[in-house]
Amino acid sequence: MGERDESFSEVLEAVEELGWGVVGVSGAQFDIVHTVGLWHSAGVAEVAMFGLDGEDMLEWVGRCVELGLERGWPEGEFGGVIDGVATRLRGVDGSWFAGMFGAARHFYGETVPVSQLVWPDGEGRWPWDEAADEDVRVSQPRAWAPVREQPAGAWRLVGELGADYPFPVSPDAWTLTTQSIVDSKRTPLVIARGEGLYDVLDERGYEADDLVLAYLGDLTTRYPALTGAADLSDDEAALATDSGWTKVGRTREQTAASVAAWQSAGTA
Numbered sequence: 001m002g003e004r005d006e007s008f009s010e011v012l013e014a015v016e017e018l019g020w021g022v023v024g025v026s027g028a029q030f031d032i033v034h035t036v037g038l039w040h041s042a043g044v045a046e047v048a049m050f051g052l053d054g055e056d057m058l059e060w061v062g063r064c065v066e067l068g069l070e071r072g073w074p075e076g077e078f079g080g081v082i083d084g085v086a087t088r089l090r091g092v093d094g095s096w097f098a099g100m101f102g103a104a105r106h107f108y109g110e111t112v113p114v115s116q117l118v119w120p121d122g123e124g125r126w127p128w129d130e131a132a133d134e135d136v137r138v139s140q141p142r143a144w145a146p147v148r149e150q151p152a153g154a155w156r157l158v159g160e161l162g163a164d165y166p167f168p169v170s171p172d173a174w175t176l177t178t179q180s181i182v183d184s185k186r187t188p189l190v191i192a193r194g195e196g197l198y199d200v201l202d203e204r205g206y207e208a209d210d211l212v213l214a215y216l217g218d219l220t221t222r223y224p225a226l227t228g229a230a231d232l233s234d235d236e237a238a239l240a241t242d243s244g245w246t247k248v249g250r251t252r253e254q255t256a257a258s259v260a261a262w263q264s265a266g267t268a
Helices: 008-018 054-071 094-100 102-108 134-138 154-161 216-222 224-229 252-267
Strands: 021-025 032-036 046-050 078-082 085-091 114-118 174-178 190-194 197-201 211-215 236-241 244-249
Touching: 008 021, 008 102, 021 054, 021 102, 032 054, 032 102, 046 054, 054 078, 054 085, 054 114, 094 102, 094 154, 154 216, 174 216, 174 252, 190 252, 197 216, 197 252, 211 216, 211 252, 216 224, 224 244
Parallel strands: 046 114, 174 197
Antiparallel strands: 021 032, 032 046, 078 085, 085 114, 174 211, 190 197, 190 236, 236 244
């Protein structure tokens, strides 16, 4: 059985010894699990799964690979992966590869085939069925179609921006900002980082009356200059200047204001 570890070096050891390994990635909104080495060792597509508990998906992807290698890769619904639940495999469009499967990208250096292990809702309806529960449709990307056809949201941001995103968080990470910035009515003048979370604020700072949460990737797409502050450390901020961003420290009062603003925006 392939090694199941988030350490890329250990996955490489598993590929060398066993032919394949499984990588688990904890995303900002949804977890991702995918294999590395199947295309290299067996000439079959890598397998990826999305949107459920990461530890469970490590187990289920491993079962799927074992079934496929032992009995062949089914084209329709099949059991034996999730107890009492049917699953299906669908080919992943190549446009997702760079943004979604970083470990496989580093291993191969080029795009290789990937199959998505898809799970249904409690009534057995698949995510491409508009009658399926919202959770089953939102938690899994429509990776069988090009990224550009994915509805706006977390998965599209990961697919479009996930490759070499300059911030130490994924583009679907929640960020404290203002509705005025989201609507392009005001310009980001302050970016701050605390406990791995980012605040992107206009001249009103934490006193703004329209604080909201937005995806960081949406903000960096709208305001590319924000990436110039991607190297902020925790408890550090940067102010916009004519020449770029000037780093400054954060006071206890500012940190407390940030915590209160997150609580307010998150419950609005």
